[in-house]
Amino acid sequence: MFILKILYNLLIAIIVPIAVPLGYIVAFKKKEDEDYFQRYGVIKFPEPPAKCIWFHCASVGEVRSLKSAMDFINKEFPDIKIMISTTTATGKKMAMAELDPYFAFLLPIENSMSISHIIDYMNVKAVFIIDTELWPNMIRMASRKSRLFLLNGRMSDKSFRSYKRFSFLFGSLLKRFEVIFTKSDEDTEKFSRIKGSPNNIVTLGNIKFNSRAEIIDSGIFNYIKNHSVFAAASTHRGEEEIVINAFKKSKSCDRLIIAPRHINRIEDIRSLVISKGLTVSMLADRDGSTDVVIVDRFGTLEELYITSDKIFIGGSLNHTGGHNIFEALQFEKCVATGPNMRNFQEISSLASDHRVTCTVKNEDELAEFIDSPECGKNFKSFFQALDTDRERKLMHLKEVLTSVYNS
Structure with missing residues (x-):
């Protein structure tokens, strides 16, 4: 495993000098160059808060799934600041526009030094990875310097076959999570098989809680x-x-x-x-x-x-x-x-x-x-069941955050 880690980071060191200029050209053409160098650790952070948690999302879909959870955290834990990283520029824009986090930035992908600095400087006590963004260096550093959780864990059949083929690699990564919260029993089974154990893998369901929207009817229909x-x-x-x-x-x-x-x-x-x-x-x-x-x-x-x-x-x-x-x-x-x-x-x-x-x-x-x-004809009972399910999930989140700051 040590040799694989060395080879992996050597490969990153070779790729980065090539990726920086080529990636910038692509970002410039897509008008996403404003914060491009955040991907390589050039990030201007705000004043570090006393308490901070970090959510990492791949893109827009994962960002949107956080809305109700963030509203709950802001209400129940007003002294905890939330920062969000994303893999895509559109995801970051969505986070800033709809979630109003303390800070949002593009993830310095697989940059161990940057990840370490972010956790130390921003006083991060817990890192939550949304969905299944398994970046090895981020997972290793986050688990070493804070408490690491996976939310909305899911695994398609195709991904499962790939992860299973390299379970000796991905299994060790999954063991670094304190708790893996999955979307379904089927996902729990898949994660358990890759990890080699069902310990600390919990079927929580989707954290994108379904709340009724307030729609302004434009009269288009x-x-x-x-x-x-x-x-x-x-x-x-x-x-x-x-x-x-x-x-x-x-x-x-x-x-x-x-x-x-x-x-x-x-x-x-x-x-x-x-x-x-x-x-x-x-x-x-x-x-x-x-x-x-x-x-x-x-x-x-x-x-x-x-x-x-x-x-x-x-x-x-x-x-x-x-x-x-x-x-x-x-x-x-x-x-x-x-x-x-x-x-x-x-x-x-x-x-x-x-x-x-x-x-x-x-x-x-x-x-x-x-x-x-x-x-x-059963909408009343359906919405009551949704409310009960939402409360159950939020209580799990509350227990996690309470344990983070009481330990």
């Missing part, structure tokens, strides 16, 4: 508000045909709104709709007379959900793994998904248990869902 609307959101290639066929078979809704996951596919979807003998317009056209409306702009999903009577969430009839169903459920809307919801398994299972979602496998079952009057 007002021109069809007098219609019965079936919405298909975040759809992928192949799913639109199933959605259109189901809509044609149904009798309850007279308007179909399709919001594809990737807007660059709207012309293909338009052609598909026309081939099915239906009239179609784009959202920007504001034409309320067509059978189908295709959403051709970003940032409208939650307003679409408010407008709709029945909703299908895409990425679930193929192998994508589904998309966020809570964004629709928060408005107490009837939601259907396909059987593949592995990316949102926790909330999908909870919603299914409380019968506020329906699983469909084909166009006939989707048409039946559209026409079914029995839908979403």
Whole structure:
């Protein structure tokens, strides 16, 4: 292991002189050069606080998952300052704009001296790595100089196969975490097998707590508000045909709104709709007379959900793994998904248990869902269960932080 460590750091020493200028050119072209040299440890820190914890996130998705947890920490532990590092520039911008941390910066990737300096200078007592960002030098230094935790630990089947092949390396890294909090029992099993032991691996669930959003309705869908609307959101290639066929078979809704996951596919979807003998317009056209409306702009999903009577969430009839169903459920809307919801398994299972979602496998079952009057009558118990689950997770976080500053 010692020889591998030497070789690994030697490789980094060779790569860095090449990566610095090339990376800067890329960052400059993407207009992300402002804090570029933070990646190499050139960071101007604020006044060090008396108490500080450090969250590391890869990018935007991980940053967003911290919102409720940070609100809780700021309320329960007002004297603890939170700093956030990210791997991407967009993640850092998101952290600064939405989370208001004490400090946000780009991670000096695998720079042991910088990691050590950050922990010492900022009085960091605990480091929380979000998801599965396994940077060996960061993990070694953080575990040596502070208390190290993994939150939202998850491992895809592909990653598991790779980690298992090199379990002699990754197993030793996982043993450096004081506690690994995973998203699911399946993830717990995978981490246990790589680590070689289930000790200190806890199934906590997703820390991206689902809270109802306060939506300002811009009225963008007002021109069809007098219609019965079936919405298909975040759809992928192949799913639109199933959605259109189901809509044609149904009798309850007279308007179909399709919001594809990737807007660059709207012309293909338009052609598909026309081939099915239906009239179609784009959202920007504001034409309320067509059978189908295709959403051709970003940032409208939650307003679409408010407008709709029945909703299908895409990425679930193929192998994508589904998309966020809570964004629709928060408005107490009837939601259907396909059987593949592995990316949102926790909330999908909870919603299914409380019968506020329906699983469909084909166009006939989707048409039946559209026409079914029995839908979403248990939202009160569903939201109560969510609140209970949120409190359970926050208590785990509170216990960790209490132990950090009382030990």
